Amino acid sequence: MSIVSSDLVIYNSANMPVVDSGTSGGAIDTARRPDFTQMASSDTVRVVSSNGGDTTQTVTITGRLADGTLASETLSLNGTSPVTSSNTYERLLQAELSATCTGNVTVARSTGPTTIRVIPAGERGFQAVFQQDSSDPSLQEDFYMKVFWKNTNGSLALTSAVVKENSDPSGLITFGLAATVGDSGSTTNRKTAPAGISFAGTPVSVPGGGNLASGAAIGQWLDLTLPAGQAAVKSTYTPELDGNTT
Amino acid sequence: MAPLSFIPLRGPWTAGDEGVFAEETTVEKPSKNLVRFAAHAHHAGVIDVTDGLDLSHVQSQEDAEKAQEAARGSWVERTWADDGTAVPGYWDGPWGVGNLAQHDLETAQRRLQAARADGDPDAVEAAEENLVAVDADIQARLAG
Numbered sequence: 287m288s289i290v291s292s293d294l295v296i297y298n299s300a301n302m303p304v305v306d307s308g309t310s311g312g313a314i315d316t317a318r319r320p321d322f323t324q325m326a327s328s329d330t331v332r333v334v335s336s337n338g339g340d341t342t343q344t345v346t347i348t349g350r351l352a353d354g355t356l357a358s359e360t361l362s363l364n365g366t367s368p369v370t371s372s373n374t375y376e377r378l379l380q381a382e383l384s385a386t387c388t389g390n391v392t393v394a395r396s397t398g399p400t401t402i403r404v405i406p407a408g409e410r411g412f413q414a415v416f417q418q419d420s421s422d423p424s425l426q427e428d429f430y431m432k433v434f435w436k437n438t439n440g441s442l443a444l445t446s447a448v449v450k451e452n453s454d455p456s457g458l459i460t461f462g463l464a465a466t467v468g469d470s471g472s473t474t475n476r477k478t479a480p481a482g483i484s485f486a487g488t489p490v491s492v493p494g495g496g497n498l499a500s501g502a503a504i505g506q507w508l509d510l511t512l513p514a515g516q517a518a519v520k521s522t523y524t525p526e527l528d529g530n531t532t
Numbered sequence: 533m534a535p536l537s538f539i540p541l542r543g544p545w546t547a548g549d550e551g552v553f554a555e556e557t558t559v560e561k562p563s564k565n566l567v568r569f570a571a572h573a574h575h576a577g578v579i580d581v582t583d584g585l586d587l588s589h590v591q592s593q594e595d596a597e598k599a600q601e602a603a604r605g606s607w608v609e610r611t612w613a614d615d616g617t618a619v620p621g622y623w624d625g626p627w628g629v630g631n632l633a634q635h636d637l638e639t640a641q642r643r644l645q646a647a648r649a650d651g652d653p654d655a656v657e658a659a660e661e662n663l664v665a666v667d668a669d670i671q672a673r674l675a676g
Contacts, residue, residue, distance in 0.1 A: 288610045288618040292635035304542075304577065317596045323641050336626075336674040344569060346576035348542050356543030358578035360569045366675070372546045382576035385591035386599035390630030390674050401637055401667050404674070406630030408603025410596055438631075440607025440621055453645075524642075532618075 289531035293439040296321055296525070299432040299505065303476050304379075304418050311432035311472035311480060314503045317386070317410040320433050322393075322403035324377055324522070328352050329395040331371040331378065331402070337389025338365040344384045345391070345411070349375035356418075363387070370396055377520065378402060380413040415508060415523070419476075421516035429476045429510040432464075435527045436503035444498040444529035449506055450489035456521040458512065460485040464505035467494055471505065485509040498529065536562040536584035538570055545579050558583070603627040633670040640666040 298320050300312035325331075333345050340363050348358040357373045366389075381393050383405065391405040393412075403412050419429045437444050449463055462483040464471055473480040485507070492504050506525060537558040544554040547569040559566065562584065571589040574581040591599075605625025610618050622628050640663045647655040 288620050290620045291639075292632050293620075295631065315593075317593065317600060321638070323637070336630075336676065344548075344572045346573050346578055348576075348578055351543075357546070358540075358542045358544075358573070358576075359546035360548055360573050360576075360578075362548055372552075380576070382572075384572040384575065384589065386596050386603065388603075388626070390626060390633065392671065392674065401670070404630050404634040404637065404670070406603070406628075406634065407626035408596075408600030409627070409630075410591075438623070440623065441609060442621075 289437070289439045289442050289444055289529075293437060294444070294527045295319070295436050295438050297434045297436055297503070298413070299434060299472075301472060302413060302415065302431060306477050307475055309472050309474065310430055310476040311505070311507070313470035314434040314436065314468075314505075316436065317408075318382075319409070319412045320415045322378070322412045323401070324520075325375065325395055325402065326400065328374050328376045329397055330374050331393060332368040332396050333361060333363065333381075333391060333393050334368040335363055335365055335387050335389040335391045337387065337407075340387040340389050340391070341365050342385070343387055345393075346382045346384070347371060347378065347393075348380040349373070349378040352376045363391070379417050380411070381405070382411040382413075386410060416510045419510060419512065421512040422514060424514050426514055427477065427512045428479065429512070430473055430478070430480055430507060431476060431510075432472070432480070432505055432507050433525075434503040434505050435498070435525075437498045437500060439500050441500050442531055443500060444527070444531060446496045447492040447498040447504075447527060447529035448489045448496070449492065449504065450526050450528065451487050452524040452526040454487070454523050456519050456523070458510055458516075458519065458521075459523045460487050460509045460511070461490075461525065462486070462507050462509070463490045463493065464507070465493055467492065467498065467502050467504050469505050479509075480507055483507045496529070533562055533564065533567065534584045535560050536567055536570055536581070538574070538579045538581045540579050542578045545573055547573070553579075600627065629673065633674055636666055637670055
């Protein structure tokens with residue numbers, strides 16, 4: 287196998303709003319990713335780089351405390367010496383570097399071998415895709431966010447490429463693919479359905495014959511459907527990109 | 533230093549050792565560090581700086597993309613072993629090291645999730661031990 291699974295990387299789109307106003311979607315943002323491992327229990331968060339020279343950057347983290355309230359903080363990196371958050375978070379929602387680092391930056395819980403995410407050198411951070419999306423007491427609400435699958439292999443195309451749902455424990459999310467590879471489509475705000483996208487939970491072939499060329503990316507729209515009166519949800523969603531390689 | 537005014541958007545904002553700000557705030561004589569932190573937090577969307585914003589402290593998206601390209605390094609083409617199997621290509625910069633470390637971590641975490649879903653205590657225990665080992669391994673790799 288010549289394309290390996292680590293070559294297939296999921297990235298943010300340029301606009302990932304956490305409020306109901308402002309554009310959602312757009313082009314790929316290869317500096318930020320929408321995947322990380324949520325904290326299993328409340329803890330402080332430590333951040334450390336693999337390079338001693340990473341001392342001028344800060345990391346701004348946002349999360350929820352044990353009582354459900356939001357909190358955020360900005361910490362200065364200190365190279366290979368870990369820095370620890372002041373807050374004890376029940377869950378993390380976002381981590382954003384002020385600038386790219388020379389080293390790989392690890393964001394982890396302070397106790398246990400529980401890395402939340404490695405921010406690869408040259409990237410800026412990560413965030414939860416759906417956050418602060420409120421249900422309505424009497425109406426169904428839908429929220430639309432866009433991510434991208436990129437084939438980062440330097441020379442080979444992924445053929446017969448199919449995007450599918452790997453797991454959706456909440457059962458609240460469906461998806462649809464952009465009509466073309468490398469698109470930059472967006473929608474007015476996260477509560478407005480993107481034009482021309484059909485949402486379902488079934489596998490969808492990458493448009494254009496199923497080939498995802500070296501360096502190419504396909505946009506994947508996600509639809510979070512909250513029925514009227516939906517209770518709070520803390521869950522995950524795992525999409526998957528499959529294909530063939532030579 | 534010009535006055536600095538900002539509104540916390542995502543709960544109380546802790547600015548390093550410069551203080552905790554829970555409400556709309558104006559600091560008449562902010563420290564350089566607070567101005568820098570505020571620019572970063574504004575960029576990250578956790579506060580709205582309404583006066584005294586200095587975005588020169590924040591890396592532009594264009595510069596970030598250039599830095600990412602440099603961190604990626606060069607692509608090393610796949611090779612073929614004597615038995616005809618492919619040895620995958622890879623990016624030789626630090627980005628590739630971090631990307632692979634994250635991938636290995638995710639693989640171990642998915643194994644644990646699957647074991648928990650299956651409900652086999654022995655499989656869960658083995659997956660937990662594997663995750664501990666993988667976590668230690670990737671930290672050692674990242675430390676070089």
